[in-house]
Amino acid sequence: MSALVLSVLLSLVSAFAYAGGAIVQERVAETSGSTYAPLRRPAWWGAGCLNGLGALLHVIALAYGPLSLVQPLGALTIVVALPMAALFVGRRAGSTAWRGAIMATVGLAGLLALTGTPSEQSLDGTERLLVGLITAGGVVVLMTSARAAHRHPVVRAVLLAVAAGGAFGMASVFTKSVAVDWSGSPLAQLPSLLAIAGLATTGMLLSQASYRGAGLAAPLATATVVNPVVAAAVGITLFGETFRHGTIGTVLALGCGVVAAGGLILLTTERIGRDRRESTAHVVARHPSAPASPVVPVSPVVPDSPAALDGMPSQPKPPHDDERSSYENVRS
Template sequence: MSALTLAVVLSLVSAVAYAGGAILQERVAVSTPERRYAPLRRGAWWVAIALNGLGALLHVVALAYGPLSLVQPLGALTIVFALPMAALFVRRKAGATAWRGAIMATVGLAGLLSLTQSADAQSLNDTERVMTALVTAGAVVALMVVAHAVHRHPVVRSVLLASAAGVAFGIASVFTKTVAVDLDANVSLTHQLPALGVIAVLAAAGVLISQASYRGAGLAAPLSTVTVVNPVVAAAVGLTLFGESFRYGTAGIAVALGFGVVAAGGLILLTTERIGAQQAVAASQAPVAKGGPVAADAVAPGMPADGLRADQIRAAGELRAVPSQPATGSHSHRRVLFRHGREHVGS
């Protein structure tokens, strides 16, 4: 097997491992909604962490055998693998809109990454490391604060948290590259300890925040957001600090922007699809009277105005139209039964 073929195989297996970990994280979030960030007592969550770790390891090994322009776009297939795997293993089927959004996000991300070309190996200096770490911390905290502020909108909250997780993962990759370049340059490991600490903190934060992003938002929207934001943030840092650039000059930049629009459109499609699904569920669960809204004076006293069936409303109107009669003789206990209703009215 050639090195290129091995890189492709490792990248595909890595994407499958990431997809399996995401599915388990989403299922844990559904079954334990009170454990937002770290459901430590759930074995399934630890299996998800192991799968994510395996995916990361395979991705790194794939980079050792294949070029970045090939391995990174293949990693974007995670969301494409996740949808059929979720349908097969946990009976979580995705609609046509979710599939279109996932494919758009994957194609856009793959095209964007394929146009990025690496420059000579470079590392961040001490000032750049401190500034990058501080800006990243500020961005992650800001996204989490905004997500908390919009907690009544689960999908928007999820996308914001997934974006925060993607930022943490992307900058962790940047620091990983920095450490790798320095080690190749025989820089002492002691000098790398702060960077290694940043990697550990960002990786842990990304895992915990991504777990919270799956609560109440399904699988596709948060997973696609993390899958896109992670490499885009890393690529943006590479373009600005590592001297990387797009292929084909100005034309490559224009095409890359087009792919970026496609990826963003896919994320928007996934988000709106999930919001629409939640609104449909809420509408189906809300009690609504047939025939439209009912005037307050059309409802008999003591009966709820919401959720009355049409026949109950008609019966209530008929009851109010009957003049009160004194109780006499054998008819002293007259009783009216609401057809298909829930209560009896007696006098």
């Protein structure tokens, strides 16, 4: 088996592992009271193992194959997750969700394919501290915004997924810096290693929270697209990386970014529309419209009629004026 074929197979298995982990996370989010870390749920730990396996296989695939091939194949996680969710947990995606997932995957794959060859530059101590502080501030802002949007589950989920993707992307940036500067002594890279662990854990917890009440497709697609985009943006601005084919490649990359963003918008609007329909159906089920009761005409009760006197206490009838005068004459 050639190294290229092996890298493709490893990338595909990695995509399936990532998709399986996302499906398990989404199911745990739907059935667990904990938002970020349901530590008592064995399934959540299983999802973490699947995500770790996906990351390990992705790294090994990069060792055997070119970055321009392995990275786009990693974007297949979005498309793979939809049929897997329908097969294993019975969660079928609509046509809009499929179009959005395919658009996001194609846009991301094109963007990654146009990314130039990674450079051997690294971040120094000051740059790492600055990037870490900016990342932490961005994550806090997104988490605060998501908390403010708690009445809109899909918007909240997308904000958390953006934060998760950003954390994962910055973990990749720190990993690259450690790999370039590695001298065989872990103590020399201890701050960066701690930053990688913290960013990876933060991304895992935020991705778990993003699935709560928002389904699978929109949060997964958002995190999958934001992750490499953030890493590529840092690579271009700080590592001196560029897109392939010069100006034309840059324009094509921007077009791919627009396509990916359009796919994310489709996924988000599809989920919002579904939530509105389900909410309307729930309200109708809880408060069904009462059928109009027939109006029964009520006939006026005539006091002198025998039917009106049945079952009614008899009361003395006030005498008429003529009868009163006759009575007085007789009495006199």
